[in-house]
Structure formats: structure tokens, C-alpha cells
Amino acid sequence: MSEDIVKLKGSTFGIQLVFDRKVDFSVVKDDIRKKLESGSKFFKRGTVISIEPGILTQSEEDELRKLFHQHAVLFRVEKIESPRIPKRAIMNKSPQPNSDDAYKRARTDNAGQLIKKPSEEQKMMVINRTVRGGQEINSTGSILVIGNVNPGAQIIAGGSIDVRGVCRGLVHAGAYGDSTAFIIADKLMPTQIRIADRIAQPPEDAESPTGAEKASIQNGRIIIETVER
Amino acid sequence: MSEVIVITSGKGGVGKTTTTANLGVGLAIRGKKVALIDTDTGLRNLDLLLGLERRIVYTLVDVVQKRVGYGQALVRHKKYTDLFLLPTSQVADKTAIDPQEMLTIVQAMRNEFDYILIDCPAGIEQGFQTAVIGADWAIVVTMPEIAAVRDADKIIGKLQSENKNIKLVVNRIRPQMVKDGTMLDMTSIDDILSVDCIGQIPDDEKVVDSANRGIPVVEWKNSAAGSAYRDVVSRVLGEDVPFKPFETEGFFTRLKHVFGH
Ligand SMILES: Nc1ncnc2c1ncn2[C@@H]1O[C@H](COP(=O)(O)OP(=O)(O)OP(=O)(O)O)[C@@H](O)[C@H]1O
């Protein structure tokens, strides 16, 4: 068997596409197509596959995005490991004694039954619509919303949350205690952000974000920073 | 070839009944055979807006309880002979009509009418399912304020999970307040709701006057709301009508200014 041209590197959130840069793009694309069409478990439906920016040209990125899309795989150009400078830190609130304690307790109780296997992190629920007020989405894995999260909606994930749209609802990533979970949105303007047992509220006068942002816990605080998509 | 439309909202008092009456009369003026069904049992008032209160003999509840056929309960409009109202009871409550029974009645009526409009009670409690079940698509009425838009969002979520197509009517717009930024503009509403808008109705005192007289504003030539409702009628009929810009107070003061010199 010949060496695979295209390799996938697992990361906390989705999977990263890697290949030898000396290989011609058409060969890379062919290899991906073959893998997609072989129906192998190589690319699962609903997974997110990312690639570092600057490797492909815009049109190559578009070609791959289209190809992946036909097989219900999401493709995204994103810097994965490089450190980022926090853009705007937001106020961290310590959980309120009554309601939030109860909230936390409920989560921990559940967590007892949900001993996370490594595969759990890769599991992703894909919601292909806008989540509207009064609706709640729950998953022990990660959640990808292709649409908006409206005010009054709730997204609760054991893993990370990715909103490919405007996020105005309540989002809770790492709801069973995973403090490495994070939240990404094209426009991150939620009423409240929760990651693991941290709660953050954007300041009242927060300016509306201009690009995609990511919220994660750094040094015990929820930090918001810009990301490239 | 009949079309069944439910007129609904999240928040109460935003103008469902007003919209049902105006759309019904408007479609009748355009030569369609129309039935309006009031499902706001216990709180009915569609009959009042149409000036038909005194003609009611039987109601939807009588039809459901098989005392009469729907034909006997239909009240014909005085002026538009192809416009009918199927009123509901003032005394029964919303548990009196089961969704399946409502569906049966609506299906039977389809053969006879071009349009069947169903006036829904507010919210998602009792009566929502009954009103919505027989409809091909829904008009969600809202007002340009945050609470009403949030509630509309919830209703839209419910309707979408029932696979209904949804169009939006924004009622009681006050152009000057929108201009001043004290009332939500269409862009901010669309930002949240993102459904097709088929009506932007200004706040208009004549709506209140028309309710008292039982003659919907869609018939009135000098009413801004009436003119906006005529456009809604055209859009429901599939015509591509652009939205007209509202006249704001600013516009009038500028005019006065010009005349003053
Ligand atoms: N465009 C308008 N301009 C001024 N007043 C209006 C307008 N639309 C509706 N109204 C007034 O608002 C009130 C509520 O309207 P309407 O009864 O149509 O609402 P509704 O949604 O059917 O209420 P409910 O939820 O109680 O059934 C009425 O008094 C009506 O006259």
C-alpha cells in the first residue's frame, strides 16, 4: 500500500487536514475525493476539517470546501495552534450562590454518568438551522450550528460550540466540566457565555464584533479573542 | 386550489384580528371567495371588526359538536357577498375544539373557498394547535419592539417544527420613532427573525375608528394602514409590490417649512 497523500491530524475540535506541500493540488484533491467516495469512516458526516491559512489559494480552498460540502463534511480555514492575543476580555462573574449553584450541581450529577471517552470529543452534533427563542439544544459532544442562535435560545454542549452565524442566546460549552472547551461564532454577542463552571457576561456597552471570535478559559478567566475562519 | 393561512403571533394584541379582517376584506374586494375562521374561542372579536356581530346564529363550537354543518354557521358579509365568517363561541373555552376536528372542518371547506384565513389566539398554549393544524402557511404578526419580536421568534420556531411556511407582518410602525432610533427598524427585526416580510403597517388611528364602525381600513382610501394592507393583499395574491417609504413627521415639517416661505 502506498503512503497516504492526505493525512488527518486530530485536535480537540474537529480535525486538521495535512499534506505534503510539494504535491500538486490536483493530486491532493483527487485523494480527498477518493477517500470521501470510498465511504470509509475516514471522513464522518458532520465533522469539521480545518486547514491552516496560507497553504491553499482562495480558489483551491473554495474547491475543497465544495467537495467536502457535497459529503456533508465542513471545511474551514483556521489557524489552530498559534497563540493569539486577547482582544477584549470580558467581565467574569463568580457563580451566584443560589441559582447557579443549583445549576452547577445538576451538571456535576450528570457528569457522573458521562465518563468521557476520547471519541466523545470528536462527536459533533450539527444543527442546520437557526435556533430560535425557547429552543434548547443539548449534546454531550460538540455542537455546530449552521445558522443563528437567537436570544432566548440555549446551546449546551459537553464539548465545544461553533456557531456559523450570529450568536445571541445562552451558550454553555464544556457543560460537564471540560474547561478546555471553547465557543466560536461568526458574531459572538450572547447574553451570557458559560464554559465549564465559569460564567461571563459581556459588558452592557460591548461593541458589536466585526469578525469571528472565540471564547475560552485562560488562566481561569473567560477570554474572547478574534479568530480567522 | 384553495389556500389556508393562519394568522398568528407570540405576544397578544399585536394585530392578528385586525390583519385577518383586512386581508379577508381585501381579498374579497379582489374577487376571491374567502372564509374567515375565528379560533379565539372565548375572546372572539373578528365578528366585531367586520360588523357582523348581530348576525351570528351558530358558531364553530356548534359545528364541532355536530349540531349544524359549517355551512349553516357561516355568516355572509353584508357588502362583499363572497366573504364569509365562521365565528366562534363567546362562552365556550379553547378546549371545546380539538385539533383533529378543526382539521376535518377546514378540509371540507377547502372545496368551496379560494382563501381560508384562520385568526389564531395569541401564544402557544391552548388553541394554537387547533388554529395551525389545517393551515398551508402562516402569517406571523409582530410589532417593532423587542418583547414582541422575541415572542414572534418563539412562534416561528414552533411553526417551523410543524413545517409551515412563514411570512411576517410588522404592525403599528411609527416612522418617526424608527427614525429616532427608539423603535426597531426593519433591518434589526429581520436580523433576528429572518423570514420574508409581506407587510409593514404603520400605526394609524383610523384602525381604532374602523374597528368601532366594523369597516376594516383596507377599504378606506385615506388611511395609511389601509394602503399598507392593500399591498399585503397583493403580495398574498403573488404580486411583487415594493414597500413604500413611510412619511415621517420630518417630511411634513419640511413641507410646512417650504409653504411657510
Ligand atoms: N396599525 C394599527 N394602528 C393603530 N392601532 C392598531 C393597529 N393595529 C391594531 N391596532 C389596535 O390594537 C389593538 C389590538 O389589535 P388586534 O385585536 O387586532 O390584536 P390581536 O393580535 O388580535 O389581539 P389578541 O391577541 O388579543 O387576539 C386593537 O385595539 C386595534 O384597534
Ligand SMILES: [Mg+2]
Ligand atoms: Mg385577536
